[in-house]
Amino acid sequence: MANVGISIRIFYFLAFCSRNAADESSLVLWLILPILYLRPMEQLAAQIENYKKEVLAFTPQNAEEVEQFRIKYLGSKGLVKNLMAEMKNVPAEQKREAGQLLNEFKTLVENHFESFSSLQQNNHHSTQQIDITLPGNDIAIGSLHPLSIVRNKIIQIFQRLGFAVAEGPEIEDDWHNFGAMNLPEDHPARDMQDTFYINQNPAWLLRTHTSSVQARVMEQQKPPIRVICPGRVYRNETISARAHCFFHQVEGLYVDENVSFADLKQTLYFFVQEMFGHGTKIRFRPSYFPFTEPSAEMDISCLICGGKGCNVCKHTGWVEILGSGMVHPKVLENFNIDSNKYTGFAFGMGMERICQLKYRVNDLRLYSQNDVRFLQQFTAAL
Numbered sequence: 001m002a003n004v005g006i007s008i009r010i011f012y013f014l015a016f017c018s019r020n021a022a023d024e025s026s027l028v029l030w031l032i033l034p035i036l037y038l039r040p041m042e043q044l045a046a047q048i049e050n051y052k053k054e055v056l057a058f059t060p061q062n063a064e065e066v067e068q069f070r071i072k073y074l075g076s077k078g079l080v081k082n083l084m085a086e087m088k089n090v091p092a093e094q095k096r097e098a099g100q101l102l103n104e105f106k107t108l109v110e111n112h113f114e115s116f117s118s119l120q121q122n123n124h125h126s127t128q129q130i131d132i133t134l135p136g137n138d139i140a141i142g143s144l145h146p147l148s149i150v151r152n153k154i155i156q157i158f159q160r161l162g163f164a165v166a167e168g169p170e171i172e173d174d175w176h177n178f179g180a181m182n183l184p185e186d187h188p189a190r191d192m193q194d195t196f197y198i199n200q201n202p203a204w205l206l207r208t209h210t211s212s213v214q215a216r217v218m219e220q221q222k223p224p225i226r227v228i229c230p231g232r233v234y235r236n237e238t239i240s241a242r243a244h245c246f247f248h249q250v251e252g253l254y255v256d257e258n259v260s261f262a263d264l265k266q267t268l269y270f271f272v273q274e275m276f277g278h279g280t281k282i283r284f285r286p287s288y289f290p291f292t293e294p295s296a297e298m299d300i301s302c303l304i305c306g307g308k309g310c311n312v313c314k315h316t317g318w319v320e321i322l323g324s325g326m327v328h329p330k331v332l333e334n335f336n337i338d339s340n341k342y343t344g345f346a347f348g349m350g351m352e353r354i355c356q357l358k359y360r361v362n363d364l365r366l367y368s369q370n371d372v373r374f375l376q377q378f379t380a381a382l
């Protein structure tokens, strides 16, 4: 290849020297020089080298381009044929070397063409080549998140008792989250529900419970009210296996004339039987919540040991699942509901807690880590 370069340079040098000469001898020199300095073998080698680069850079997008490539290089008037024809100009002693170069080039073009032929075939015969008797490829369909499974189940159970689903904003104002729920600003119970506040307005916060939805329902609806409020809530907590800065709750509210604690007990008893299986026992322990009076925590008999005592129930035979009580008259009055005429009950449970008991998940963080190995275990529940 170096020879070709030198020949070209000498040719142009001579051409430059004679460019102003008008005599016949310089004209002859013009005509003869290319033949003298660009000998057929070198010309051929240079051409092949250029074509090689062109071929290797070619990446077709469709069958049409592949066909154009074939015509250009391998067709009856293609470049490979043309180059073969030029063999006759190569001196006899160089024919062997030239032949080798040409064959290598031909093989390169053919292999390159072959690598795209599948693209060409697929496009040409796509309809004929589908074998509809072959089994299809599996498509991963995913599965419901365990919390979604539990939420859906809870909604299903309470809907059968006539409860509607209510939803509200996650960014709340102080009144709906605390004030209306009988948690005035200086109330010590607020300390247990530290949350995240919004910079633009210090009265805005991320709701600490779904009670704020109860407030919004009572604001807009008159009794009878029968709703459950599933949703995400927030607390300013250090993340650990037992605590998280966000989790999920379902609260229920029933306000009507003559609603009693017996209705509360019966409703929750029905829920537990449906959720955890018939024969699951319940018990109530007195408790305190600012928005209910009287208030009670509800336990169910341990699902693992059946009440005999194990690590999960801390050897008591009971596990706590929710808080409940009769709606505090002050809460009803906050929404202009006559507390002498109407009474109501409310309850609230953590969805993660129900999930933990149902699926034996002992680390809260697993629910939001998006680890497929964890989530895949719930596929069967779809």
Ligand SMILES: [Zn+2]
Residues within 6 Å of the ligand: 302, 303, 304, 305, 306, 307, 308, 309, 310, 311, 312, 313, 314, 315, 317, 318
């Ligand atoms: Zn137990």
